[in-house]
Amino acid sequence: MKYMFLLLVAFKIIDKKFSKLQEVMGFQTSHSTTRLSQSVFKTKEDSIDEIPLLQRTTMNSTDHTQINTNFIVTEYDSWVVGHPSALVSFDRMMKAATGKRIVVFLDYDGTLSPIVNDPDRAFMSDEMRAVVFKVASYFPTAIISGRSRDKVKDFVKLNNLYYAGSHGMDIMAPLIPITPSDDKHFNIGRNKNGIEVPFQPAKKHLPAIQEILKRVKNAIKEIKGAIVEDNGFCISVHFRQVQEKDYGVLEERVKSVIENNPQFCLTEGKKVMEIRPSIKWNKGNAVEYFLDTLGLSSYTDVLPMYIGDDKTDEDAFKVIQSTEQGYPIIVSSSPRETNASYSLRDPSEVLIFLSWLAKWRETSY
Numbered sequence: 001m002k003y004m005f006l007l008l009v010a011f012k013i014i015d016k017k018f019s020k021l022q023e024v025m026g027f028q029t030s031h032s033t034t035r036l037s038q039s040v041f042k043t044k045e046d047s048i049d050e051i052p053l054l055q056r057t058t059m060n061s062t063d064h065t066q067i068n069t070n071f072i073v074t075e076y077d078s079w080v081v082g083h084p085s086a087l088v089s090f091d092r093m094m095k096a097a098t099g100k101r102i103v104v105f106l107d108y109d110g111t112l113s114p115i116v117n118d119p120d121r122a123f124m125s126d127e128m129r130a131v132v133f134k135v136a137s138y139f140p141t142a143i144i145s146g147r148s149r150d151k152v153k154d155f156v157k158l159n160n161l162y163y164a165g166s167h168g169m170d171i172m173a174p175l176i177p178i179t180p181s182d183d184k185h186f187n188i189g190r191n192k193n194g195i196e197v198p199f200q201p202a203k204k205h206l207p208a209i210q211e212i213l214k215r216v217k218n219a220i221k222e223i224k225g226a227i228v229e230d231n232g233f234c235i236s237v238h239f240r241q242v243q244e245k246d247y248g249v250l251e252e253r254v255k256s257v258i259e260n261n262p263q264f265c266l267t268e269g270k271k272v273m274e275i276r277p278s279i280k281w282n283k284g285n286a287v288e289y290f291l292d293t294l295g296l297s298s299y300t301d302v303l304p305m306y307i308g309d310d311k312t313d314e315d316a317f318k319v320i321q322s323t324e325q326g327y328p329i330i331v332s333s334s335p336r337e338t339n340a341s342y343s344l345r346d347p348s349e350v351l352i353f354l355s356w357l358a359k360w361r362e363t364s365y
C-alpha cells in the first residue's frame with residue numbers, strides 16, 4: 001500500500017513536469033478547442049509514434065534533440081519559439097489588437113489552398129471560402145497572389161474583398177477609401193470618367209512579357225512535366241512534376257530565354273521559376289498601395305496582418321514589420337528563414353486562425 005502511494009506521487013510529479021514542458025514549448029492553454037489541440041499535437045504525437053523507440057534513443061542533434069525517449073524536441077519546435085504559433089498566441093495578439101483598425105492581407109497558394117501537383121487544380125475549400133467571406137465582411141481584406149488577378153479571383157469567387165495578381169503588379173484597389181485618403185495613390189485606381197481601372201506598374205512591359213511567354217513555352221516544350229503558366233505580368237515555369245534528371249536542362253533553357261535581357265529577372269518559389277519584369281515592385285509595395293488606397297496609411301492605429309507561405313511573401317512581411325504593430329504570419333510546417341513574427345503550420349491552421357478572428361470580432365464589438 002505504502003509503495004502504491006509512493007508510485008502515485010511519483011507519477012503525479014512526472015505528469016506535472018511534462019505539462020510544464022508543454023507550456024514552455026508554447027502549447028495552448030487558454031484558447032484551446034478540440035481542433036486546435038488535435039492540430040497542434042498531431043505532429044508531435046505522429047513524430048513520436050512514427051519513430052521506432054530504438055531510433056528515438058539514437059537520433060543525432062541535426063535532426064532532433066533528444067530529451068528523453070518519450071519526448072523529442074524537433075528543429076521545428078526550436079524554430080517555433082522564435083516564430084510562435086498564431087493559434088497559441090491568439091489571445092495575446094487580439095488583446096493588443098483591441099481598438100485598432102485591422103486590415104487582413106492573404107496570399108493564395110499554400111495559404112488558402114493546399115499545394116497540389118497541378119496548379120490548375122489548387123482549389124480552395126468551401127469552408128475556407130466561407131471563413132474568408134466572414135473575415136472580409138468585418139475587416140478590409142485583400143488577396144495578394146502570384147497568379148494573374150483574374151485567375152485568383154476565379155479560385156476565390158468572393159466579391160467582398162480586393163485582389164492583386166502577378167505578385168502585386170496588377171491591383172484592383174478600392175474605389176472609395178474607407179477613410180479619407182491622403183491621396184497618394186487614390187486616383188490611380190480610376191480613369192478620368194471615374195471608372196475603376198487596375199493599377200498595373202509593369203503595364204508598359206506587357207508586349208515584351210507576351211513575347212517571352214511564347215519563347216519560354218517553345219523552349220521547354222519537350223521537357224516532360226514542365227508547365228508554363230501565364231500569370232499576366234509574370235510567367236511561372238513549374239517543375240514539381242519534372243524528373244530530377246531533367247531539371248538542369250529546364251533551368252538552362254528558361255535562363256537562356258531572358259539572357260542578356262535586363263528587362264526581366266528570374267525568381268524562385270515552391271518548385272516554380274518565375275520570370276518577371278525587373279521593376280521595383282513586389283507584394284510589399286502592394287500592401288502599402290492597399291493601405292494607401294484604403295485611406296489608412298496615415299493612421300497610427302492600423303494593424304495589418306499578412307498571412308503567406310512563399311518567398312515572395314517575405315517582401316510583404318518586411319512592410320508589415322515596419323509598421324511595428326502588424327502581424328506578419330508565415331505558413332510553414334518546417335523551419336524557415338523569415339521576416340514573419342508568427343507562424344501557422346498549413347492552410348488548415350490558417351482556417352482556424354481566420355475563423356477565430358471572425359469570432360473575436362463578433363464577440364468583442
Ligand SMILES: O=P(O)(O)OC[C@H]1O[C@H](O[C@H]2O[C@H](CO)[C@@H](O)[C@H](O)[C@H]2O)[C@H](O)[C@@H](O)[C@@H]1O
Nearest residue numbers: 108109115116117119122145146236270271272
Ligand atoms: O502568391 P501565391 O498565390 O502563393 O502564388 C505563388 C505561385 O503559386 C502557384 O504555384 C504553387 O502552387 C501550385 C498549386 O498548389 C503548385 O503546383 C506549385 O508547385 C506552387 O509553386 C501558382 O501556380 C504560381 O503561378 C504562383 O506564382
